[in-house]
Amino acid sequence: MSLVAVGTVAFDDIETPFGRAEKVIGGACTYISLAASYFVKPVRIVSVVGDDFPEEMLDYLKKRGVDLDGLQIRPGEKSFFWAGKYYRDLNTRDTLDTQLNVLATFDPVLPEAYRRPEFLMLGNLTPQVQLRVLNQLKQRPKLIAMDTMNFWMNTAMSDLLKVIKKVDVLTINDEEARQLSGEHSLVKAAKVIHQMGPRYLVIKKGEHGALLFHRGEVFFAPALPLAEVIDPTGAGDTFAGGFMGYLAKTGDTSMSNMRRAIIYGSAMASFCVEKFSVERLQGLTPAMIRKRVQQFSDLVHFEI
């Protein structure tokens, strides 16, 4: 089934306790589309870059079955740029620099072929841009997922709530779920957030895994304990890409398949963090992904 993904395609400067990477490929939509491309083709992206964005990466995305018709390339302008520094525990990071560049005036335009997707992933962006995407759809997708962050809760709550009301799946981290709901207990937070619109709430906890809440049911997926975590950038987007890619591939939104999709998303995220930027997401094989999913199964297996 068809998947449309909206979000940034960008450059990052990244500093972690294990090294630095300068002006590397980043952006939510890059991670989402790469991860999803292992499950479904085409992944249609809606984004914007300047003419500084490397041709080779665009070619690579096309080769992986990513449809770039919805990617605006602005001559004479620069791509979105983010610089961040991670602390020792890799769970906290500081933003050192944000240069909106092309993103400052981004007005998403969906090509005709994009307007009836069965699955839609709204990556983290201004709620207004997310809304403008929704308004161009000619048909309600089978499933709409959105990512957002505390920044929009602090600065654009009213618009944010409008988007949240229209989606099926909200993916946020635990602190954001607490902020959005005003509840400390994630069980209570989920109930409040369900009332806002999303039937499914995915709470991302980084190295502590992810929770899926739906109608009083809860599923927990661990993160895979890894010997080397080099760079967590993009792990949440990669998770979302694997999750939505798997759902779009199977076309099945039953809770048992959603559980599986969460595991596939977690498996893709576990690859992502093993190298800087999108490096580890290039050249994976179905066998490598299956093997990793099996590791998740072994990790939590017990019999009672």
Add this chain to the structure above:
Amino acid sequence: MSLVAVGTVAFDDIETPFGRAEKVIGGACTYISLAASYFVKPVRIVSVVGDDFPEEMLDYLKKRGVDLDGLQIRPGEKSFFWAGKYYRDLNTRDTLDTQLNVLATFDPVLPEAYRRPEFLMLGNLTPQVQLRVLNQLKQRPKLIAMDTMNFWMNTAMSDLLKVIKKVDVLTINDEEARQLSGEHSLVKAAKVIHQMGPRYLVIKKGEHGALLFHRGEVFFAPALPLAEVIDPTGAGDTFAGGFMGYLAKTGDTSMSNMRRAIIYGSAMASFCVEKFSVERLQGLTPAMIRKRVQQFSDLVHFEI
């Protein structure tokens, strides 16, 4: 099979965002023995209290099949006392007061019947006291587990390493595993700690669950997402008590049974945090425990 548990029996003052409890029953050995008593009888405890410790609690422990022959009751002295305050996230706490009282001069003496236990749980105490217990054993137990904390790593590392060398299972939290091993990755930390002695490493992550490492194999048990967490005090000890109690009941230290034991420990801990002090650990039934274990199974279940 027989279980001996060593640790504090004490009073706590506890402040959480949800309330206060003053001079309530606490102590590692209290939590361990209560949790274990749901699986195996007798649980033989080695500890010390003053004559201020309530007779009714001692009677209750006896009624639950806890053998108090190894509990020293010191006339005219006061029991160990700890006061702590939890912050909003319940993951961090400050110690407000510690009064060692009877613990300052505690010299554990194992009654004859205690000297050949099949399972031994060394709760968090001075490493020297833990060593003195080990030195009184007439026979190597089938399994020795120990708990410890960063305080002993900072102040008594040399003695601590001597105890660690002699045990099969070490239970510590993630930050302590990192401190003890000098490795940030828990996978690498486990390898370093295995070299120090323990064949099994249990890393407790509070609301983020627990990991069990053994010979390159890793098992992850989530914490149960709860609507109400009132007081995390004693959750780690309750976990250890459920874990060792289940192992002592079954007498089976295969990895598949260790996985199950971790789940039983996690289930007991999930009860513990629902009320202040040991309140929730009184009056549980086997059916309630089975039901909760089933919830853990449902929580992580997926098919690939």
